Amino acid sequence: MGGRFNVRNRAFRNGTSGRAARLAATVLSVLVLLPAAAHADQATTEEAGLGMASAFGSLLYAPVKVAYAIGGTVVGGLAWVFSAGDNDVAMPIWNRAVRGDYVLTPQHVTGEQPIEFIGRDDVPAVASAPPDPVYPPDPVYPPPSNDPAW
Numbered sequence: 037m038g039g040r041f042n043v044r045n046r047a048f049r050n051g052t053s054g055r056a057a058r059l060a061a062t063v064l065s066v067l068v069l070l071p072a073a074a075h076a077d078q079a080t081t082e083e084a085g086l087g088m089a090s091a092f093g094s095l096l097y098a099p100v101k102v103a104y105a106i107g108g109t110v111v112g113g114l115a116w117v118f119s120a121g122d123n124d125v126a127m128p129i130w131n132r133a134v135r136g137d138y139v140l141t142p143q144h145v146t147g148e149q150p151i152e153f154i155g156r157d158d159v160p161a162v163a164s165a166p167p168d169p170v171y172p173p174d175p176v177y178p179p180p181s182n183d184p185a186w
Contacts, residue, residue: 086142093140101138101153108133131157 108129116126135155143149 083142086145089145090140090142093145097140097151098138101136104153105134128157131155 112126112129112133115129116122119125132154136152137144140151141149144151
């Protein structure tokens with residue numbers, strides 16, 4: 037067969053170039069990761085554990101949240117259609133279905149931040165101060181008299 041490709045074909049057939057590349061990649065990764073592993077302390081181990089717990093929890097939580105969001109989107113769309121296009125009817129349904137957390141973070145795992153499965157409605161960005169209370173005027177009483185019968 038073609039003589040000019042024999043050297044490359046033989047190298048690939050024997051697997052020597054693939055083995056050499058894998059060996060070089062393995063040695064390089066060990067040399068890069070070894071110092072990081074040597075300096076790992078308790079906090080790093082704890083963070084890694086929380087990261088793994090949140091990742092595993094997200095594998096279970098995210099599909100449920102996505103299914104809930106898709107169902108809420110469909111129900112909100114039907115509410116919009118049957119209310120003759122009234123956004124005031126559909127938006128609360130969409131907000132509660134689509135908003136919220138889709139993945140779990142380490143703060144969710146530790147309880148520092150609550151998991152928001154059902155999203156909140158729009159919250160005003162700046163809360164305005166309550167209006168000043170309006171008090172009725174003081175009643176007017178007749179002046180006291182010096183009449184003893186009074």
